[in-house]
Amino acid sequence: KAGVTQTPRYLIKTRGQQVTLSCSPISGHRSVSWYQQTPGQGLQFLFEYFSETQRNKGNFPGRFSGRQFSNSRSEMNVSTLELGDSALYLCASSSTNTEAFFGQGTRLTVV
Amino acid sequence: AQKVTQAQTEISVVEKEDVTLDCVYETRDTTYYLFWYKQPPSGELVFLIRRNSFDEQNEISGRYSWNFQKSTSSFNFTITASQVVDSAVYFCALSDLTYNFNKFYFGSGTKLNVKP
Numbered sequence: 653k654a655g656v657t658q659t660p661r662y663l664i665k666t667r668g669q670q671v672t673l674s675c676s677p678i679s680g681h682r683s684v685s686w687y688q689q690t691p692g693q694g695l696q697f698l699f700e701y702f703s704e705t706q707r708n709k710g711n712f713p714g715r716f717s718g719r720q721f722s723n724s725r726s727e728m729n730v731s732t733l734e735l736g737d738s739a740l741y742l743c744a745s746s747s748t749n750t751e752a753f754f755g756q757g758t759r760l761t762v763v
Numbered sequence: 764a765q766k767v768t769q770a771q772t773e774i775s776v777v778e779k780e781d782v783t784l785d786c787v788y789e790t791r792d793t794t795y796y797l798f799w800y801k802q803p804p805s806g807e808l809v810f811l812i813r814r815n816s817f818d819e820q821n822e823i824s825g826r827y828s829w830n831f832q833k834s835t836s837s838f839n840f841t842i843t844a845s846q847v848v849d850s851a852v853y854f855c856a857l858s859d860l861t862y863n864f865n866k867f868y869f870g871s872g873t874k875l876n877v878k879p
Contacts (some may be wrong), residue, residue, distance in 0.1 A: 656807075683865045684865075685866060687867075687869075694869060694870075694871045694872065695854065695867075695872075697866055697867065697868070700865050740806060742806075742807075742808065745865075746865045751798065751810045751813050752810070752867070753810065754807045754808035754809075755807060756805055756806045756807040757807065759806070
């Protein structure tokens with residue numbers, strides 16, 4: 653069974669640009685959530701999607717957005733990038749009553 | 764508010780030593796889930812264990828064991844006879860009772876260095 657796939661693995665962007673990250677969950681999993689990991693703030697919840705609907709949202713500015721498609725694949729977008737957005741972005745998928753399975757993450761560097 | 768505290772930032776041990784990673788949590792919910800995840804250098808979080816708030820039974824899985832005590836709001840993790848491959852960052856996490864446990868409150872992590 654394939655795991656959670658995140659693309660790209662590494663990304664370098666310039667301040668002010670926007671970026672889109674992709675997450676393909678495990679087949680059959682309908683819930684996808686996103687986390688930001690930084691040395692200073694640790695792992696922080698961004699948002700969660702279930703059946704194309706955002707069910708939960710963390711405490712991040714509106715520059716951070718996401719969506720989920722009918723095949724459960726999810727994308728997150730960050731607009732007007734700031735240096736502080738440099739982080740490892742992790743995606744997790746789960747089915748009902750299971751633990752969350754994480755991808756290897758996308759490491760975003762903003763210069 | 765939900766909060767998870769891992770007071771040990773980094774621990775170094777020599778192979779074959781036992782090591783315990785501490786986790787203290789705060790929640791007002793009576794029903795919740797606790798987790799431990801391992802993060803190797805490759806980045807992904809690897810699931811180790813899930814425990815619900817009604818099950819205080821300790822668990823052992825090979826060299827790993829977990830001690831859950833609601834009275835002290837702690838969920839500690841012990842590795843017996845540590846190995847170099849155990850070197851990683853370990854995260855304790857708390858989840859509300861949602862449909863699928865997919866919103867976690869993570870501790871800051873404990874980096875474990877196991878030296879040969």
